[in-house]
Amino acid sequence: MEIVRELPLDQIMLGDCITLMRMLPPASVHCIFADPPYNLQLRGELRRPDDSLVDGVDEDWDRFTDFAAYDAFTREWLTECRRLLRKDGTLWVIGAYHNIFRIGAIMQDMGFWVLNDVIWRKANPMPNFRGRRFTNAHETMIWAARQRDSRHRFNYQAMKALNDDVQMRSDWYFPLCTGAERLRNQHGLKLHPTQKPEALLHRVLLASTTPGDIILDPFAGTGTTAAVAKRLHRHFIGIERHPAYVEAAIGRVRATEPVAYEGLAMTPSKKDTPRVPFGSVVERGLIAPGTVLMDRLRRAQAVVAADGTLVAGAERGSIHKIGALLTNAPSCNGWTFWHFEREGTLVPLDILRTEMAESKT
Numbered sequence: 001m002e003i004v005r006e007l008p009l010d011q012i013m014l015g016d017c018i019t020l021m022r023m024l025p026p027a028s029v030h031c032i033f034a035d036p037p038y039n040l041q042l043r044g045e046l047r048r049p050d051d052s053l054v055d056g057v058d059e060d061w062d063r064f065t066d067f068a069a070y071d072a073f074t075r076e077w078l079t080e081c082r083r084l085l086r087k088d089g090t091l092w093v094i095g096a097y098h099n100i101f102r103i104g105a106i107m108q109d110m111g112f113w114v115l116n117d118v119i120w121r122k123a124n125p126m127p128n129f130r131g132r133r134f135t136n137a138h139e140t141m142i143w144a145a146r147q148r149d150s151r152h153r154f155n156y157q158a159m160k161a162l163n164d165d166v167q168m169r170s171d172w173y174f175p176l177c178t179g180a181e182r183l184r185n186q187h188g189l190k191l192h193p194t195q196k197p198e199a200l201l202h203r204v205l206l207a208s209t210t211p212g213d214i215i216l217d218p219f220a221g222t223g224t225t226a227a228v229a230k231r232l233h234r235h236f237i238g239i240e241r242h243p244a245y246v247e248a249a250i251g252r253v254r255a256t257e258p259v260a261y262e263g264l265a266m267t268p269s270k271k272d273t274p275r276v277p278f279g280s281v282v283e284r285g286l287i288a289p290g291t292v293l294m295d296r297l298r299r300a301q302a303v304v305a306a307d308g309t310l311v312a313g314a315e316r317g318s319i320h321k322i323g324a325l326l327t328n329a330p331s332c333n334g335w336t337f338w339h340f341e342r343e344g345t346l347v348p349l350d351i352l353r354t355e356m357a358e359s360k361t
Contacts, residue, residue, distance in 0.1 A: 007214065012226060012238040012253065014246045017218035020239050021080035029084050029237070030153075030213035033092045033204060033225050035196060036077065039070045039099040067102065074106050077218055082110060084216060085146040088153070090115070090208050094141045094196070104142050112144040115152065116170050120200060123175040143208070152208070158266040159207050168207075174199050183222050183248050191248055192222045201228040209234055211264050223249025227256045233264055276353045278319050278334070279308025286352045293319075293338040296346060300326040302338070310338075319349065 007028055013020055081091055091112060093103055108114065118141040125137035145152040159168035174197050181198060183191040201224050209215060211233040217225035220238030222245050229236035230253055240246045281287055282304060289306040302310035302322050310322040317325070319334025327337075335353065339346040 008237055009214065009235045010226075010230070010237075010253075012220055012223060012240060012246050012249045014240065014243060016241055017239045018076050018080060021077070021084060021216075021218060024084055024237075026083050027086045028214065029216045030086055030089050031092070031205070031209045032081050032085060032089070032216045032218070033094075033201065034077070034081065034217070035094050035194070035219050035221065036074070036099070036103070037219070038096055038194075039102075070099070071102060071106060074103055075110070078103075078106060078110055078112075081216075081218070082112065082146060087146060088151045089146050090150075090152050091144050091146070092141055092204055092208070093144075094120070094139055096136070096139050100140045100142065107142065107144055111147055113146075113148040113150065114142060114144045115154075116143045117141065118143060119171045121171055121173045123173060124178070125176070141204075153210065155207055155210075155266055159203075161266075162203070162206065172200070172203065177224075183252065185244070192245060195222050196224045198224055198228050201225050202232070205229060205232055205234060206266070220249055221245050223252045226253050230256045231258055233258055233261065276356060277308065278349070281349075281352045281356060282306065282308045284356060286355060287340065287349075291340055293340050293349070294346070295323075295327075295337055296339050296348075298346075302326070310334075 007024065085091065091107075093100070093107070095103055104114070104117075120139045120141060122137050122139075125135050128135045160166065162168065177195045177197040182195060185191045205215065205225075205228055209232075212235070214235045214237065215225060215229045216237045216239075218239045220226060220240040221242075223238060226236040226238045226249060238249060240249065282289060287304060289304055291304045292301055293304060293310065294301045300312075300323070302312040305311055305316070308318075309316050310319055312322050312326060315322060315325055319338055320332050323332030323334045323337040324330065335350040336348055338349045340349065341347075
């Protein structure tokens with residue numbers, strides 16, 4: 001089988017995912033989102049008491065008894081995912097109780113390193129009409145790095161900002177895909193039974209990718225991953241075997257407008273911020289030796305020395321050490337603790353790092 005030399009970027013391909021993935025070059029994608037078949041078969045049409053069709057998984061869905069066949073299929077597509085991921089890439093897999101535990105075990109057997117299991121808690125789950133089980137109100141996503149020593153991307157500060165400046169938890173609350181976002185066929189019926197909400201993919205891609213990254217979805221369905229990737233200026237490769245889904249996905253992507261590039265700016269992670277010694281700021285003349293620094297309440301004070309240390313009485317040390325000493329704290333971020341006066345206003349030292357970076361561009 002011939003491997004393509006150029007990636008089919010920003011395309012939805014019709015065909016079997018394993019066959020088409022085998023044609024792609026190794027270590028070529030940054031992130032994969034997979035929504036594989038749930039390993040179910042339907043025993044007749046399910047209908048509600050009002051005779052409308054049930055949309056979703058209920059207790060009258062039977063799991064295949066041939067687990068070996070499903071496991072073999074799972075290993076095949078996961079093998080290709082691992083081959084296609086870059087060393088520091090990550091894989092998201094979403095599923096329900098019917099299949100996610102089998103997939104998770106296989107992933108660990110293959111060397112994927114699980115980072116989190118994320119619960120998508122549905123705001124409007126499908127009721128359990130027979131009343132013989134709990135309402136199935138969530139799905140599970142496994143987020144895993146390609147291998148244990150992968151330096152995976154996690155946009156921690158962006159996730160914190162998205163959550164009102166509180167650490168993002170691993171239980172996410174979103175409604176099922178409804179309204180105008182839900183694709184329908186010519187008869188007005190839902191085109192895809194498990195179309196995922198765009199809000200879910202927005203968070204997934206915002207958390208683990210950056211603009212320009214390549215996202216692969218081997219079970220593309222009606223193109224949710226592709227549409228969100230395009231909107232966020234990520235490249236996508238979608239694979240889907242159902243012709244009607246492919247047609248709908250292509251139309252959906254064509255109608256999706258990318259956000260203005262200025263709107264892509266994310267809160268930077270601290271580990272992505274270049275380390276700048278305070279002494280370098282003094283050397284560059286951005287703050288003069290002898291400048292008096294103080295905390296924002298003007299309770300603590302120290303003087304900048306020519307070598308970039310601070311002097312407070314008999315104590316001398318870094319901006320971090322002196323800040324911790326004067327506050328009796330085990331540690332202190334001197335860049336945000338210390339302020340200086342500029343045109344009559346107290347501004348944090350941290351602004352000098354930004355000015356120093358801008359002066360280099």
